[in-house]
Amino acid sequence: xxxxxxxxxxxxxxxxxxxxxxxxxxxxxxxxxxxxxxxxxxxxxxxxxxxxxxxxxxxxxxxxxxxxxxxxxxxxxxxxxxxxxxxxxxxxxxxxxxxxxxxxxxxxxxxxxxxxxxxxxxxxxxxxxxxxxxxxxxxxxxxxxxxxxxxxxxxxxxxxxxxxxxxxxxxxxxxxxxxxxxxxxxxxxxxxxxxxxxxxxxxxxxxxxxxxxxxxxxxxxxxxxxxxxxxxxxxxxxxxxxxxxxxxxxxxxxxxxxxxxxxxxxxxxxxxxxxxxxxxxxxxxxxxxxxxxxxxxxxxxxxxxxxxxxxxxxxxxxxxxxxxxxxxxxxxxxxxxxxxxxxxxxxxxxxxxxxxxxxxxxxxxxxxxxxxxxxxxxxxxxxxxxxxxxxxxxxxxxxxxxxxxxxxxxxxxxxxxxxxxxxxxxxxxxxxxxxxxxxxxxxxxxxxxxxxxxxxxxxxxxxxxxxxxxxxxxxxxxxxxxxxxxxxxxxxxxxxx
Amino acid sequence: xxxxxxxxxxxxxxxxxxxxxxxxxxxxxxxxxxxxxxxxxxxxxxxxxxxxxxxxxxxxxxxxxxxxxxxxxxxxxxxxxxxxxxxxxxxxxxxxxxxxxxxxxxxxxxxxxxxxxxxxxxxxxxxxxxxxxxxxxxxxxxxxxxxxxxxxxxxxxxxxxxxxxxxxxxxxxxxxxxxxxxxxxxxxxxxxxxxxxxxxxxxxxxxxxxxxxxxxxxxxxxxxxxxxxxxxxxxxxxxxxxxxxxxxxxxxxxxxxxxxxxxxxxxxxxxxxxxxxxxxxxxxxxxxxxxxxxxxxxxxxxxxxxxxxxxxxxxxxxxxxxxxxxxxxxxxxxxxxxxxxxxxxxxxxxxxxxxxxxxxxxxxxxxxxxxxxxxxxxxxxxxxxxxxxxxxxxxxxxxxxxxxxxxxxxxxxxxxxxxxxxxxxxxxxxxxxxxxxxxxxxxxxxxxxxxxxxxx
Numbered sequence: 001x002x003x004x005x006x007x008x009x010x011x012x013x014x015x016x017x018x019x020x021x022x023x024x025x026x027x028x029x030x031x032x033x034x035x036x037x038x039x040x041x042x043x044x045x046x047x048x049x050x051x052x053x054x055x056x057x058x059x060x061x062x063x064x065x066x067x068x069x070x071x072x073x074x075x076x077x078x079x080x081x082x083x084x085x086x087x088x089x090x091x092x093x094x095x096x097x098x099x100x101x102x103x104x105x106x107x108x109x110x111x112x113x114x115x116x117x118x119x120x121x122x123x124x125x126x127x128x129x130x131x132x133x134x135x136x137x138x139x140x141x142x143x144x145x146x147x148x149x150x151x152x153x154x155x156x157x158x159x160x161x162x163x164x165x166x167x168x169x170x171x172x173x174x175x176x177x178x179x180x181x182x183x184x185x186x187x188x189x190x191x192x193x194x195x196x197x198x199x200x201x202x203x204x205x206x207x208x209x210x211x212x213x214x215x216x217x218x219x220x221x222x223x224x225x226x227x228x229x230x231x232x233x234x235x236x237x238x239x240x241x242x243x244x245x246x247x248x249x250x251x252x253x254x255x256x257x258x259x260x261x262x263x264x265x266x267x268x269x270x271x272x273x274x275x276x277x278x279x280x281x282x283x284x285x286x287x288x289x290x291x292x293x294x295x296x297x298x299x300x301x302x303x304x305x306x307x308x309x310x311x312x313x314x315x316x317x318x319x320x321x322x323x324x325x326x327x328x329x330x331x332x333x334x335x336x337x338x339x340x341x342x343x344x345x346x347x348x349x350x351x352x353x354x355x356x357x358x359x360x361x362x363x364x365x366x367x368x369x370x371x372x373x374x375x376x377x378x379x380x381x382x383x384x385x386x387x388x389x390x391x392x393x394x395x396x397x398x399x400x401x402x403x404x405x406x407x408x409x410x411x412x413x414x415x416x417x418x419x420x421x422x423x424x425x426x427x428x429x430x431x432x433x434x435x436x437x438x439x440x441x442x443x444x445x446x447x448x449x450x451x452x453x454x455x456x457x458x459x460x461x462x463x464x465x466x467x468x469x470x471x472x473x474x475x476x477x478x479x480x481x482x483x484x485x486x487x488x489x490x491x492x493x494x495x496x497x
Numbered sequence: 498x499x500x501x502x503x504x505x506x507x508x509x510x511x512x513x514x515x516x517x518x519x520x521x522x523x524x525x526x527x528x529x530x531x532x533x534x535x536x537x538x539x540x541x542x543x544x545x546x547x548x549x550x551x552x553x554x555x556x557x558x559x560x561x562x563x564x565x566x567x568x569x570x571x572x573x574x575x576x577x578x579x580x581x582x583x584x585x586x587x588x589x590x591x592x593x594x595x596x597x598x599x600x601x602x603x604x605x606x607x608x609x610x611x612x613x614x615x616x617x618x619x620x621x622x623x624x625x626x627x628x629x630x631x632x633x634x635x636x637x638x639x640x641x642x643x644x645x646x647x648x649x650x651x652x653x654x655x656x657x658x659x660x661x662x663x664x665x666x667x668x669x670x671x672x673x674x675x676x677x678x679x680x681x682x683x684x685x686x687x688x689x690x691x692x693x694x695x696x697x698x699x700x701x702x703x704x705x706x707x708x709x710x711x712x713x714x715x716x717x718x719x720x721x722x723x724x725x726x727x728x729x730x731x732x733x734x735x736x737x738x739x740x741x742x743x744x745x746x747x748x749x750x751x752x753x754x755x756x757x758x759x760x761x762x763x764x765x766x767x768x769x770x771x772x773x774x775x776x777x778x779x780x781x782x783x784x785x786x787x788x789x790x791x792x793x794x795x796x797x798x799x800x801x802x803x804x805x806x807x808x809x810x811x812x813x814x815x816x817x818x819x820x821x822x823x824x825x826x827x828x829x830x831x832x833x834x835x836x837x838x839x840x841x842x843x844x845x846x847x848x849x850x851x852x853x854x855x856x857x858x859x860x861x862x863x864x865x866x867x868x869x870x871x872x873x874x875x876x877x878x879x880x881x882x883x884x885x886x887x888x889x890x891x892x893x894x895x896x897x898x899x900x901x902x903x904x905x906x907x908x909x910x911x912x913x914x915x916x917x918x919x920x921x922x923x924x925x926x927x928x929x930x931x932x933x934x935x936x937x938x939x940x941x942x943x944x945x946x947x948x949x950x951x952x953x
Contacts, residue, residue, distance in 0.1 A: 043788070045790060047587075047791075050584070050587050051583065051584050051586060051587075052587070052588075052789060052790065052791070053788045053789035053790045053793075054556075054557075054558055054579070054583070054788065054789075055558055055560060055787065055788035056558065056559050056560065056575075056579070057545075057547075057559075057560035057561070057562075057787075058560070058561050058562055059543075059562045060561075060562045060563045061541075061543060061562065061563060063541075071535065072535070072536075072537060072538060073538065074537065074538055074539035074540070075539065075540045075541070076539065076540070076541035076542065076543075077541075077542060078542060078543060078544060078562070078563035079563075080563075080565075091540055091610075091611075094611060095538050095539060095540055095611050096538075098538075098611045098612070098614060098615070098618055099528060099535050099538045099611075099618065101618060101619055101622040102528070102530060102534065102535045102618055102621055102622045102625060103534055103535040104533060104534035104535075104625070105534050132582070133579060133582065133583075134582050134583075134584075137584060141584075152744075152745070153744055153746065189744075189746050191745050191746075195752075195873050196745055196746055196750075196873060198746070273531050273532055273634075273636070273674070274531045274536050275531075276531055276532075276636045276668060276670065276674075276677075277531070277636035277637045277638065277666055277667075277668035277679070278638065278666070280865075280952070281674070283951070283952075362525075362539075362541035362542075362543055363539075363541075364537050364538075364539050366537065401868050401869060401870045401878070402868055403866045403867070403868040403878045403879055403880070403901070404866060405865070405866065405880040405882075405899065405901070405950040405951075405952040406865055406866070406880065406882055406952050407951070407952035407953070408952075409950060409951040409952050410880070410901050410948060410949075410950035410951065410952065412870075412878050412901060412903075412947075414870060432871075434870060434878075436901070436947070436948055438951065467527070467529055467638040467640070467666075467929075468525070468527055468539075468640060469929050487948075489903075489947070491870050491871050491876060491903070492871070492874075494870070494876065494903035494945065494947060495870075495871065495874045495876040495903065495904075495905055495908065496908065496945065497874070
């Protein structure tokens with residue numbers, strides 16, 4: 001198991017925390033927490049096997065959050081001295097004072113056991129920041145060159161992040177954590193007489209190290225060899241006929257539908273209206289907890305912050321709450337929400353389930369998504385068996401375009417490729433497809449979920465939410481699944497052509 | 498050390514063939530509220546130093562936050578080493594030179610803080626009280642940011658830009674949350690924000706929504722207000738990179754090769770432009786590029802920016818360029834600029850005038866969750882939000898359900914039947930990233946509402 005980097009531990013973490021928390025106490029804060037973060041991100045972009053852009057950036061700073069007189073106050077700074085940390089604590093108290101005239105709900109937090117001197121490191125083997133940039137560029141260039149044999153243009157990207165956090169609060173919790181994530185992706189584009197199209201890899205972003213590119217966790221050779229063939233077939237494919245189809249959806253596509261229509265819809269801050277002016281609310285309102293029929297009886301969804309290699313997995317959240325697993329939908333019924341400490345107490349739900357997260361030292365923690373996953377059916381079918389149960393349908397692979405309304409009812413998704421299903425067998429790709437549905441109709445139409453052998457952990461680095469805008473990494477596991485009678489659009493016809 | 502001193506020292510330390518240093522100093526303050534009460538708030542300060550070293554045709558970029566003077570040599574050495582190890586960069590060009598130093602180069606950095614809301618916060622508190630007594634709940638976000646960027650280079654550039662950016666987004670809902678209305682304003686300092694007047698405008702719209710009319714999906718004559726036009730045109734702007742057009746992979750690619758520059762896109766003579774000196778939406782007058790990409794080149798840092806027409810009188814005039822892409826496309830060097838202005842023949846025509854001349858149509862408030870469906874046509878999908886109103890014989894007669902749309906902004910330009918007067922507005926969706934826009938309301942005779950959304 002990897003250790004937390006010594007140069008992060010060498011920062012004056014406890015001295016700054018002590019200075020800030022003591023000043024907050026002296027100024028009468030009921031609660032204060034201190035969070036110091038270093039987030040390093042490197043992005044490499046290649047185009048046609050040549051380096052197009054490289055950036056290697058970090059963010060380093062700390063934040064003090066207080067509750068003073070029942071009102072939040074938050075301030076962030078960058079100077080790593082105890083005096084500066086104390087001043088930032090004063091600023092946080094001042095922010096609470098200026099904000100008091102517009103606060104009508106006193107802030108209280110759900111209790112959490114004290115976690116003293118806790119440490120956590122995510123599961124990875126090779127720190128990508130210890131691999132020379134030239135080696136990474138050479139590997140991506142080699143992969144790109146292979147794809148160029150069957151494409152007009154190839155773009156390749158490699159995103160790598162290392163996140164280090166130190167947290168301390170006035171209750172006595174102190175946590176130090178480090179996690180690494182990586183996302184390689186390649187896209188091949190080709191023009192034909194009828195226009196152009198492209199095809200991207202479906203390898204998901206993961207909470208792993210550089211070993212993900214060298215044989216652990218994904219079979220890159222197989223995917224890259226097949227990609228030009230998939231693209232050639234797509235370019236020659238007929239345009240889809242709009243109408244209602246049965247769908248078998250591959251995990252590489254379904255993770256995003258889960259993210260948008262379940263993950264966001266079961267964030268309690270959305271259900272309570274805190275995101276109403278921006279990201280939106282949720283049809284899954286709090287009064288329906290325990291009653292809303294979200295989907296078919298085969299639908300079981302969990303939230304967790306513990307799964308190995310999950311992008312939202314942590315030891316402790318940004319309010320010092322232990323990472324946990326919990327049910328969101330059980331046998332098709334809504335049974336849980338994602339919480340932070342304030343909302344857990346306010347709604348009488350007991351302990352927070354640990355979903356507070358801030359994406360940088362300059363941002364306040366808000367309720368962010370756990371790894372929200374659709375559970376497979378023990379002993380369930382494989383993907384071919386699901387396809388065999390369809391007379392007329394589509395098999396959809398890979399994510400592409402996505403959009404959903406501000407209450408998470410109406411969505412529209414496309415994919416990297418769709419295959420026509422005829423009499424239980426795949427019958428070649430079609431183009432120009434999108435599926436459109438209402439969330440509960442869609443999940444209630446789920447007739448079957450695949451077995452554990454079809455389960456894949458997908459996800460994204462860049463889930464956006466909140467103001468100021470924050471991005472969060474999150475994984476979603478799911479099996480293949482079968483849906484009946486879903487509306488398929490022809491996107492060319494939608495464009496009026 | 499001041500950011501100016503950090504820039505000078507970094508340039509001194511670099512042993513590469515060439516070097517560009519960017520120092521960004523930012524301070525920000527924000528208030529967020531929901532249901533007539535505060536939810537989160539904060540102040541933050543950050544600093545970032547980006548060193549771009551050039552060795553032959555290779556380039557190395559290292560960007561670090563909160564760099565202390567004793568760390569500077571390591572940051573510069575890392576960038577120099579990365580440049581020496583790098584493969585040749587395809588966009589490599591001579592560093593920009595010749596621009597005179599900014600007169601304000603030596604002045605201190607002006608910060609913002611929570612006190613920028615000293616007058617606004619009490620006014621917002623009063624608006625909460627007024628809203629509560631009127632049966633409304635207010636939601637929204639106020640943010641003020643000051644960013645100072647210092648650009649120095651081994652070619653002699655010493656350029657500085659101070660950018661204030663502020664915005665208020667205000668959303669009013671009925672007590673049962675079934676009716677919703679939104680407005681947003683961009684501001685440089687919050688002294689010009691009249692929150693009571695904004696709330697009053699939202700109250701009027703919530704009153705319109707007391708009458709509910711359900712309509713099916715279909716194509717409708719539709720009035721898009723400036724904020725909705727901003728969201729569509731900003732996406733078009735972001736998609737107008739010359740490199741993608743030359744490579745045949747965008748809506749601005751000409752089938753068979755080349756770009757569509759010179760082609761008439763709109764029948765109505767609309768002009769889409771950017772101008773760093775535009776009144777009220779002024780932005781950086783020179784290129785700042787922290788990394789190279791499809792639409793940016795670190796070698797272009799410091800290139801002067803000037804007023805640019807992207808579409809003039811309906812004809813595509815220019816695409817977003819780097820010096821490298823300009824050579825590939827054979828077109829002028831027209832880099833991206835951080836504001837966008839659309840004007841047409843309808844100056845003097847207000848949105849109210851356009852409503853008054855509508856026999857039967859829809860009036861939108863704003864668009865949301867806009868995503869690309871097909872890059873070939875720039876087909877976008879998204880939702881209407883916070884009020885779709887039915888207009889009959891020149892008057893709003895009620896609120897209609899929300900819709901999912903599927904439309905291309907490029908195709909829409911060719912179908913506009915009216916363009917109203919332009920005014921400063923805030924894009925509902927992209928206002929987080931692209932705040933400075935001046936847009937008109939437009940009339941589209943057949944806007945494609947693909948399906949009904951149950952969201953309210």
